[in-house]
Amino acid sequence: MHYDYLIVGAGLFGAVFAREMKQAGRTSLVIDRRDHIAGNIYTEKVNGIQVHRYGAHIFHTSDKEVWDYVRQFAEFNHYINCPVARYGKELYNLPFNMNTFSRMWNIQTPAEAKAIIDRQVAEAKVDEPKNLEEQALSLAGRDVYEKLVKGYTEKQWGRDCTELPAFIIRRLPMRFTFDNNYFNDPYQGIPTGGYTAMVEKILEGIPVRLSTDFKKEVTEEKGMFRMGEDTFGRVLYTGLIDEYFDECFGPLEYRSLRFETEILPEEDNFQGNAVVNYTERQVPFTRIIEHKWFEFGKDSETGEPVSGTIITREYPQTWTSGMEPYYPVNNEKNDAVYARYKALADEKKNVIFGGRLGLYRYFDMDKVIRQALNCAAAELK
16 A cells, blocks of 8 residues: 555654644554554553553643644543652652742741842852753752752763753742642643543554564665555654664764552552652652552542552663663754754655654653644645
């Protein structure tokens, strides 16, 4: 069969693009080298609990068009992300707000909190931050930095804060109100029944082949792509851009994650919150997710309370070939290498590169959808 598009990647970008092409009367085949759809937002139901296999994903956006679009395919609950940070035996609310400052310094008013932060910033004596540590001290002072930023950031990036560039944290949002809502976006929530069901609906009526590797199974000849007996006019590629070009300019860098999931059938409430960050560097994981609280401890189908619980510890890792790449390392060195790959990509008139791996940029879910909608609109002009 001949298809208009071969879409490489069954995550959000690929799924939305495929849906838009179908709506316009064009044909697509979606492939993914994993054995499931939905990419990193994949959820699977275990013991009545929707488990986020690749870490917590909370949908949030200020883009009403994107919000209206995604709600065609799922009903969203009213989950609000209010993570907790644990430093030793101390617990703090995130993002940094009056609950955080009151707990840290035993103060009651915004004026007191601002005075302490201003004093600590002045004591740091940083005029031109040369690294992440100096940047954080110049923004938030020593207490917030050492308890809530330093260890977590060093685990995330695998390097000391003094070795990380200042631009990684251009700002540290601080609220002088008692507001634990992590995101400022007006539209927030999680799809009832999980993300996988939502992506299934986006891909409804579109052929999908899983456990299929583009690099191994697709060939290009005279501007036409072929996979077995099937041919394709154009390709939307959401995989690693450096891998597409056989790493001809060398590999780009990524950070990876390892997940350790435990089913605790005898325990109904492990930590009392969906997300708890561990900010000490000597604790090897960055956070623990307790999945049942994304749906308020209830089975989304029956509405009944779920017994037992499931937790996942998240360990940042240095990425090597064969591992899942989660976060592009956007520093000067990598961005320069990416620019060379981008120049090659621009010459490929029959290939569109998209998504966080194809564009070598981290995107929140709503930004992925926006990029996919814009990409599809440009394609259909």
